[in-house]
Amino acid sequence: MDDRRELPRKxxxxxxxxGDATGWFEALYAEADGKEQVVPWADMQINPHFAAWLAAHPRPEAAKRALVIGCGLGDDAEALAAVGxxxxAFDVSPTAVAWCRDRFPASTVQYAVADLLKLPEDWIGRFELxxxxxxxxxxxVELRRQAFxxxxxxxxxxxxxLVIARGRDATDEPCNMPWPLLHDELKFIETCGLREVSFEDFLDQECPxxxxxxxxxxxPATITSAKS
Ligand SMILES: C[S@@+](CC[C@H](N)C(=O)[O-])C[C@H]1O[C@@H](n2cnc3c(N)ncnc32)[C@H](O)[C@@H]1O
Structure with a gap:
């Protein structure tokens, strides 16, 4: 896996x-030219930690909207569409988005090119997940608050x-990309009008x-005013 990280790190x-924080994603997907082996996070299947979460939650009864951020090659977005x-699903890389459309030509997922840091206005307050x-x-690190x-x-x-990420303590050695998150960084989300429902900190099944x-x-649900 680390060999696969050489090109993205470069x-x-x-x-x-x-000073360009997001341009390298398009450069990487373009360089990959359809070969998923070049993209270190391209597992071509649903993320297992997301799959476990999804299995533990009931399917939506009525139509619910979901937004998938940085969708990569689309497997998590497709899994959400499959349960209703x-x-x-959006990504900053046009090549990644085109790749999703090629992989899933009959998909109901609306794939879009967009930058999380410049979230389209009409997506604000719109998604149940x-x-x-x-x-x-x-x-x-300096862009993470804006992203959250x-x-x-x-x-x-x-x-x-739902956020799934690599985690670390403040005392851990800083790594090369990817750069794991601190729980303290995630706590910023609670200053954005959301409340933490659960927080899990675990070791996965990878080796190591x-x-x-x-x-x-x-x-929180909007509080409707009581009838007088
Ligand atoms: C490490 S990959 C993870 C992809 C996917 N979520 C997965 O787990 O396989 C991060 C993805 O986020 C996209 N990305 C990075 N910055 C972004 C931004 N500001 N807005 C939208 N997408 C972004 C990248 O192009 C890349 O596809």
Missing amino acids: LAHEHLAR FQVV VLEIYTVQVLP ERMAQAVAADGTL PVRRFRAEYRR
Whole structure:
């Protein structure tokens, strides 16, 4: 896996050195040219920590909208569509979005090119479920609050935000990209009008195991005024 990280790390380093925090994703997907082996996070299947969460939650009874942030090659978005969500899935990389459309030509998912840091206005407050997997951990620390603020804004009243990321303690050695999150960084989400419902800190089944956080947040339902 670490060999697969060489190219992304080089591209990230070059783009970040010229102040471009997100340009390296498109450069990587374009370089991959349809070969998923070049993209280290492209497992071509649903994320197992998301699959476990989804299995533990009832399917939506009425049509519910979900937003998938940094959707990569689309497997998590497709899994949500398969259980009945109306899904919008976006990525900053046009090549990744085109790749999703090629992989899933009959999909009901609405794939879009967009930047989380410039969230489209008409997505604000619109989604009953917002899903973020491994995107904030590839953004520089100084952009993370803005990223969390934007994803929180997309959550509808009574809606959920699910974040899955690598985790670390403040005393851990800083790693090369991906850059794991601190629980304290996630706590910022609670200043964006959401409340933490659950926070899990665990080692996964990889060899060697990787520390992960899975955190769920909820926006309170709007309070309707009582009849007098
Ligand atoms: C580490 S990958 C994870 C992809 C996918 N979520 C997964 O778990 O396989 C991060 C993804 O986020 C996208 N991304 C990075 N910054 C973004 C931004 N500001 N807005 C939208 N997508 C972004 C990248 O292009 C990439 O596809």
